[in-house]
């Protein structure tokens with residue numbers, strides 16, 4: 262009889278988004294005339310930049326012509342794309358990242374999960390709380406945790422609370438941890454990390470032989486010139502950090518799929534015999550074996566992000582969502598709510614008023630204003646008492662939702 266990976270049975274049932282859908286459906290059935298506006302989802306709404314569409318159309322034509330047709334590409338991605346990324350995203354910011362240290366993939370979600378393939382089973386793992394659920398669930402699946410408690414915390418993981426009390430900066434753990442997931446600008450809180458914040462982490466990692474898994478999916482939303490876009494802007498990070506980036510949120514590739522992971526050649530981990538092994542070699546081996554590269558067409562689309570029109574169009578796209586975030590911040594503040602984030606990130610993190618729980622606030626917003634957001638408690642125990650509003654929507658929807666909240670929401 263075939264047995265299963267029992268670790269999957271430890272996973273909390275997909276609770277957050279199904280529960281949101283259940284409550285919205287119940288409300289919609291009881292109030293068929295209500296026009297519900299959804300500001301809950303972390304998905305982009307605006308179409309692809311024209312430069313990316315043009316490049317992909319051209320690539321489709323090449324694929325249909327015997328003279329320019331391409332079969333399997335390199336598992337690591339085409340060098341022309343990796344070189345553009347290295348130059349624009351890293352070298353231009355003073356980070357000595359080489360094109361060969363960049364691995365193209367079909368998403369950061371998969372990469373942040375797959376990276377666990379190259380690490381041992383006994384690492385002590387730290388995540389922030391609240392957190393992007395993928396980091397936690399992939400560790401559960403890999404058997405790196407015990408069971409879950411009633412607050413949603415898994416035995417064996419180290420949770421680092423990020424709340425208003427610590428200005429949403431991840432505190433260094435009091436114990437020694439081996440792998441640390443950090444995401445800045447942060448999903449869900451919209452918080453950012455300064456160079457000093459990241460330096461503290463790099464120093465900690467170097468002192469403890471830990472590896473930082475740095476998710477920079479939202480770096481393009483950074484408008485403050487003093488904030489770092491990459492962890493490699495911090496001296497020493499090449500010896501202790503892997504960085505994940507994606508074209509999903511900057512160029513609207515959530516449905517097109519292209520991302521990248523940076524594994525510097527100077528990074529090492531310990532083998533069972535005590536020797537130091539280059540992580541780059543392991544990740545290269547892993548990708549070459551289990552992955553066959555991203556479509557040529559999509560990689561040409563991603564390359565167009567770095568063209569002059571592409572850069573301009575991406576900037577406009579980000580500017581559009583950031584203006585939404587600004588409207589959300591201003592209107593919610595006007596409605597008497599305390600808000601965080603939403604300046605260098607597409608998420609506004611709202612403190613629920615009068616000690617309401619995240620779910621009570623969800624229900625109130627749905628009933629009074631017909632607006633849907635995401636309860637903070639769904640991202641972790643320390644998210645209780647908070648609520649995420651996403652700026653990924655049309656201007657019209659954002660404006661109507663905010664009008665309803667300022668007019669009808671009673672704190």
Ligand SMILES: *Cc1c(COP(=O)(O)O)cnc(C)c1O
Pocket residue numbers: 303367368369370371393444448476478506507508509510514515519520
């Ligand atoms: C959206 C998002 C990503 C991007 O994931 P893709 O698989 O590349 O679409 C990565 N990390 C976080 C925290 C995100 O919110």
